[in-house]
Amino acid sequence: MASAINFTVAAATDIFDLSPDQSGRVRAEKDPAAIAAIPPGFKFVTPGKFTVAVSPGGPPLATYATDAKTVVGADPDYALAIADSLGLELELVPVAWPDWPLGLVSGKYDAVISNVGVTEQRKEKFDFSTYRQGLHGFFVKADSSIKEIKQPKDAAGLRITVGASTNQERILLKWSDENVKAGLKPIELVYHDDDAARLVALRSGRVDVIVQPHAQLVYIAARDKNIKRVGTLSAGWLERSDVAITTRKGSGLADALTLATNDLIRNGTYAKVLARWQLSEEALPESRTNPPGLPKS
Structure with a gap:
């Protein structure tokens, strides 16, 4: 479900901030309930950090900023809001789209936030916490x-x-x-x-x-x-098709991420992140853990 287009980042600067400093980024407060939902003994890839893989496929979801090295966009902003909620520092890891599944399974990062669609086939290997409509x-x-x-x-x-x-x-x-x-x-x-x-x-x-x-x-x-x-x-017509934060199957982190997302929805931070990137049409009424996904083909 990731974007396959590499757009030229040369315009639309009057609407989208593609600068590396991202001064208008939306920040979130710590979420005690989400923090408490992290499984006892869960070990993040780097202590104190939320390590997230993202594929810079093109704006507004994720792209390289004007410095050609900082990854910016709606997915990085959402990853930051989740990291804030968990009381962690965000560590973004740019990856090629085909590489995220192996990297996640092998423990290179804690989660993938990169427009990954929920499918029944992917649910066999990963857990999902939905955060946008596809x-x-x-x-x-x-x-x-x-x-x-x-x-x-x-x-x-x-x-x-x-x-x-x-x-x-x-x-x-x-x-x-x-x-x-x-x-x-x-x-x-x-x-x-x-x-x-x-x-x-x-x-x-x-x-x-x-x-x-x-x-x-x-x-x-x-x-x-x-x-x-x-x-x-x-994307799932007649049914709704969602994209989700993706975590290792059985890691136990998904419920905490779903809780964090729902709290961000309730307190308005979620809407601000989507609006910043003109994606309010893709808002979800609530996040769900491992909902029905697109069927196997």
Whole structure:
């Protein structure tokens, strides 16, 4: 579920702070209940620190700052809020996306906070504490007459660009089938090999809508100022699909992290972190430990 795009960090500075100092970061207070929920005898990788792996795939979730070495974004900010809650210092470890599972199992870090989606297959090896919804975004040209896409009938007859064999394609094919059964026009899926080609197709009018992971498009919209959001789509449609703090299976840390997240939701810190990165649409009403995940394919 991690971003596969390496965006050029060169714009949108009027909305997103990509500086290394991060003076506007949201901090949290110690959470005595969450601290008490840490299992007796649990040993953090480094005493006094919460060591978290993150994959800098692109803003606004996680990217390198303008100094090309500091990792900033919504996931690093959330990791900091959790570390604060646990009374620990945050130690961020940048990793390549394919490397986090082995690194977590082998004990290189205490947790992964990097847009990891909850799946039934991953639950066999890891524990999860959910902290955001996994959303795709429907975006159109800024001057498009399309106002809203919330359900299959809203997309009837539209030309939508997707990548082949993606989750977005899977869902939209089902939407199109529903429309046809209801006597509406099918959705015309237009395939492009990469994200740049999809954006060019949208801006040139060859397609009406682009569907990609929501956070990616939020940043592009802020950067380019020529596309806008008209809806979101759960990555697990019909069910909600969440992303989660990921920990070693059976380590016992997940319940404490879930408790910390719910306290951050209640006291408003959680909302401030998401709002800072324009991701309020992805907020959860509550965190859950090991909820149902996407089924095995």
